[in-house]
Amino acid sequence: RMLISFFLLLLAIACVASVGVGLWVFSNHFLTTDIPAAISHPMRLRVLNCILQLLITWGLIFEKLRICSMPQFVRFVHDLLPLKKHPDVVVKDLQFGTIPVKLYQPKAPASGLRPGIVFYHGGGGILGSLKTYHGICCNLCKKSDAVVLAVGYRMLPKHRFPVILTDCMVGTMHFLKSLDTYGVDPARVIVCGDSVGGSVATVLCQKFVDRSDLPKIRAQILIYSALQGLNFQSPSHQQNKNIPLLNHNLAFYCWCGYLDISPSWISTVLKGAHLPAEVWEKYRKWLSAENIPDKFKKRGYLPMSREPLNEAAYLETKITLDVVNSPLIADDEVVSRLPEACIVSCEYDILRDDSLLYKKRLEDLGVRVTWHHMEDGFHGVLTTADMSFFYFPCSSRILDAVAHFIKGL
Template sequence: MALHPHASAFLDLAKAANLPDISVQGATTARGYSHGQPDLGGEIDPTVDISIEFFTSSTADIAVAIYTPPATSDAKRAGIVYFHGGGWVINYIAKYHAQMASMAKKTNSIIVSVNYQKAPEHKFPIPFNDCYEGLEWTVANADRLGIDINRLGVGGDSAGGNLASAVALAARDRGKIKLAFQWLIYPCNGPEFVDSPDVPNADGYGLTQRGMKWLWDMYLNGATDRSNPYAVPHAAQSLAGLPPTIMITAEYDVLKADGVAYYEKLKAAGNDVVYKDCPGMIHGFFNLGKYIEDGITIRDWFAENILRVVGK
């Protein structure tokens, strides 16, 4: 379908701001802009408790935001360990308060959102390690947090979708944590999908091909990382044995081909996958509820399919 009017209007606002591409801005300037509108996700549900804790990863003290919806009983609840997007370079947990509070309530889950260290100062594997260790911390503290570890999944958007995919692969490979699901929102799982000169949606829809190539360069140490599935999930020799997957792509997203290919690989490997391509949408719309209504309404689809896996 045509570009959704809300997405088109948002892109017009962005164009009027006349900001250079993220690849030109560089990390420091881009981080400043990313702090400009903390309410991009829409209103924060005041009934959901938001608390901040810290855990010590192998390289740093890492903040986590914990979203606890009102309890309906004393029973333990499902859990989600979430990794935010931003190309491994920008964004932070507070920018996701509206999205995570809403999803916690809609799924009756405790959500732990990990403020992993950012590239290029902290390249792979540091952000990945922070995220996997955030999952380990959540499991270790599940009783205190009220989480049923048999109903614990991971999720993330964009670069966070990459990290969630990688953490799910590592959980499978290491065999210590059995995930209930992975929730992938327009993930970027292979740099090869923005390498060619004829990438669909390469420019004009927010995230550009040029910008995504630069973000990959910020995250990876070089060519050798491209063969590491925890950096590049598309590089995994097998995607068999992964948890049920809830996944979307956006129609007008430079990452769409990447996401579609990952979905097809997951299905071919015999995994349970529920997938939706969101018509008329652009990259990042899940975080743009203030401007794009579908960024809010997609939460119902996510919740329905997460609840299908973990129950109410």
């Protein structure tokens, strides 16, 4: 009887805790979250964001209790979602050395060699997986009639910088050296990614510029990519800091976690005191809000003066000056030789201005750019492409634009 009572007590505590956490997440959402009127299905986004924040909150609780880390919990629950079947696509699970990959090939016979897409998923190093991006890769394969290789890289909390990049490089090089096996045209290989995956695609394009032993990358597709880790006071950071699915707090959690930077420096970084004045002056020509068209500042932008350098913060955060963490500041000599790009930006994305600044850099240096701006888009919207209830039409428009670009190569 005592044992039964004990279990009932535990059950009651668990129920009360669940209700309490749920109420806290729900209240916090309505107190701190902005849902722009221009976004279609605003209630759908509210519910989706509440679910994400609920998972993150429980993950942080389990992390405090030392049961598992927050990223592990969120990925575990996310991967429980059932996969939709796509009868027109053949899917194979492979291993490139120790790197897990998924290969997507159109089931219909090909009249010749197909384009090849190497896809790197987003999620800031804490969310996302080969499974959660399965629907996106299937749709991309079908819509563009291309062979898609999705690279599964190791993530937080066990694996930090530069593991994501090295895993993706290994997977990409293996694919580039075996294109014949998969019926891929070596003259039409594209790298593609969203969010941090777009950062990986950008960096690998830059690194492969001088590789004469590998097929040349034909194009880069960058979907609301994270392209610099220096300036967090751009117009889009100010305007969209409280808009799902990537708000200010989650963006910094990913940034600090991946680069192993203490979160205690966040206020210093926001004041611009983490980098010397000469660094800001050196990269002003590429990072300044003056390079962003005025129409993107209409929702409000307040230029902020930077505080004097905090030397301790600089010593810990200067890793962001490495071009593999901020490919937006790569040398002109490298950027000018990059393949043409398809850039997708979203109006209600905290990282929007990274795309706008990189677009200008590429165009200024003579690199051809196809640009699609989603006026009703938000960060992470692509991941809803295969979700029934949480589907946003913007996700299909992104996939259609990308597929059209690939077919035109």
